[in-house]
Amino acid sequence: MLRERFPEFCSSPSPPTEVKMEESVALEMDNHVLDKEEGCYDNTEAAFSDDEEEVNNKGKKREFRFHPIKEAVLEEPADITPYLDQLDDTMKEKVLQLQKASDTETQCEVMQEIVDLILEEDFDSEQMSTLASCLAELFKSHFRGDVLPDEITEESLEESVCKPVCLVFRNLCTMQEDNSGFSVLLDMLAELYQKQPKIGYHLLYYLKASKAAMGKMSLYESFAQATALGDLHTCLMMDMKACQEDDVRLLCYLTPSIYSEFPDETLRSGELLNMIVAVIDSTQLQELMCHVMMGNLVMFRKDSVLNILIQSLDWETFEQYSTWQLFLAHSIPLETIIPILQHLKYKEHPEALSCLLLQLRREKPSEEMVKMVLSRPCHPEDQFTTSILRHWASKHDDTLGEHIKAQLIKNNNQPRKRQSLRSSSSKLAQLTLEQILEHMDNLRLSLSNTKNNCEYTQYYCNVYIFKLKSQIILNQIKHRIICRNLPEKKNGPAHSLLLR
């Protein structure tokens, strides 16, 4: 039955690996069209896919869905015919040779001849787009299977870049950038990129995996500038996105070099980080963390990490936890990111609050930390501030006491009007005496409610509150003198402290 349906394929001589793959893909696509309503995964696909990666398969499925209407089988031999007549005779002959070539080695040889033709001075650049269309059609199957070998060794990597399309990359790597041929070849790649966007991440893979490309990662920048996108950042993001959709394993493999080669494009990009954490599983997260600790990967830098963590507050729970785990694998001091506390709302940002709580509890409190923690608005259900103050009180009570005192003195020197006191909870990082007192009163209650060994803390807590009571009474007297006509605000924490 297959023989009847696909005479073009079955009459051809038994093809070696590369072509076998094309055939199988063709069959599979046909299956796909016929049995569209049947399950998700095709058994015929299994032979060429990494079964471990479901996302991977998803990526691939998407690719096939892209052309579901065309008759898949008719595509292969028919597609380059319309282009052939637009090529000059020499080129046409080579392209036909390429189409007929049955093994990779021959394909590579012919491809090198095509590259040589392009580099000749009398090459008519009008043909470039047509040639790119032909190549995109002929190399289609190369963009389908997994790029990364199952087991990563020097040999398997070297073998994986022995594809005709990689010949273009290799030629570029061996050329000087000021060579006129360099830009011609780049133009060819740019044309190819328009027909086959996957070529972008294939180039990134080649530059990382091939020995011949050692130290040539910057070539990608030239490529990006030659494309219609014309810009490294956009191009890199598009290619990483395409890679994320097609192959998460490859995304993880590329991540360390992308971050180290293009720090300006990556280290400030929440977008890229989200692409990664949105698809990795916990094994890949652990691998990336090891890369960070081994010094092979830097994903955060002091100057941009705060901004990226703030961006991450809108992400999914697991994405946020992964982001924090990756951040914590770096050796960036916690002070750098403490200001994020101003952005963390109770109920809305529990992931970040949990992670920060666990980090703060390991630190000796600095003045800035205490200030930030006290600046959180008081909310009866939000126990973040009380939790961390209570912990610090039991471990570093002297230090904590000094810092609280400093905050009290600072904020007491600038008395606010009642109006501003009332709206203080909505203003972030705007400490008021009343707010500090409320936090301290919660701390005092927490310490007295449970058995604990912080007698000294409890004592100083009470002493502070006592001192503050006197201070507040003084302030209130001053205040009443100033605005004698305003009614007394009752039931505030300061008021309840005064009544005790």
Place this chain on the structure above:
Amino acid sequence: MLRERFPEFCSSPSPPTEVKMEESVALEMDNHVLDKEEGCYDNTEAAFSDDEEEVNNKGKKREFRFHPIKEAVLEEPADITPYLDQLDDTMKEKVLQLQKASDTETQCEVMQEIVDLILEEDFDSEQMSTLASCLAELFKSHFRGDVLPDEITEESLEESVCKPVCLVFRNLCTMQEDNSGFSVLLDMLAELYQKQPKIGYHLLYYLKASKAAMGKMSLYESFAQATALGDLHTCLMMDMKACQEDDVRLLCYLTPSIYSEFPDETLRSGELLNMIVAVIDSTQLQELMCHVMMGNLVMFRKDSVLNILIQSLDWETFEQYSTWQLFLAHSIPLETIIPILQHLKYKEHPEALSCLLLQLRREKPSEEMVKMVLSRPCHPEDQFTTSILRHWASKHDDTLGEHIKAQLIKNNNQPRKRQSLRSSSSKLAQLTLEQILEHMDNLRLSLSNTKNNCEYTQYYCNVYIFKLKSQIILNQIKHRIICRNLPEKKNGPAHSLLLR
């Protein structure tokens, strides 16, 4: 139309809150039966449910699904008829009064009269099971809505325990345990528990929420022993499981008291912890962590935490992360759980490895830590050991060096035969000289591969390897003398070191 279908309900006088709820539930159940194929959530439910809790709603849906065939509305008045004749006249009259009572206050009054009847000396205990069936039927609606008030305040809590069923709990709380009535009432509850298992967690809730029950949590133990289960542990686990399925918010609310009141049943129970982490969201996780830090909740104890963390290795990713977050909120020294490293397999336990990596990197390495880390089998893709050694080398190189030396000396004093060397990777925590060398060689490679400031570490690493080379040569010479006929094992790390 509603009036036609439910004359019993619509003709009754406008009922106060409690009964209104019953009506609405009835309507909702009817909707549910009629429009079963329509969406998941009912708008009529919204008024009585906590919209934030999806799991909660799921729990409720499950409950309704339990009786989908019966005509819901006919249930209420019809169900106790078969039981009534088995009750003596006084009791029958009271039960009918209870059925007719339209407001909670009256219901509570009648319920107290029923309790008084039970406590009378001439009460025929043969009736107990029948009475329990009646009460289970009549109180059905009380077990449907949310137990926990939306906003938790002293008042709302006190109001939430003003239900007729809570009268039984209250009577028990006020009685001495040696009072003969105490066991009679417990028997009644045990009968009720068989018809309505939710009563178990309702009792837990009452004991936590009601002021009248302050300090009486141990009553639950007596209850558990009176039930058919007859055992505190089983009963507690069943009730917490029922609570987990019905209402996650309540589960979180109960957690702190359950752990503090029943430490023997809870602190060693991976089962209970898994119940919790399997359903909480990140907000609830953050709340529980705050409880831990506030001293209101102890979920791990030094003697059992290792065992529980080992159990958690089979759980889902988020369950494991939550478990680690909760563990880290406690102040248990890392040394306690370091032996878990022996159980952590690369690829199988990435969650635990990530969490442990982040903890170890903050510690100054102890001898035990270094031993455990070096005991991990060498696998080219498993970079855990190299990552942490590299980090320690850059921060605590002297300490690390001393500990490695100690391990080398210890393991060098007990030379192993080649046979045992070969199988070493499968034996956990069994250090061999060869394995230490392989880890150190990986470390050396990692340090030389990248730019770093650990020149001293690199130097001592090389010096060690040099010293070891000499040691190994000596050992090999000894070894060859002992077993001259065995062929040389090539390509091992020690061998490759010797060749350098």
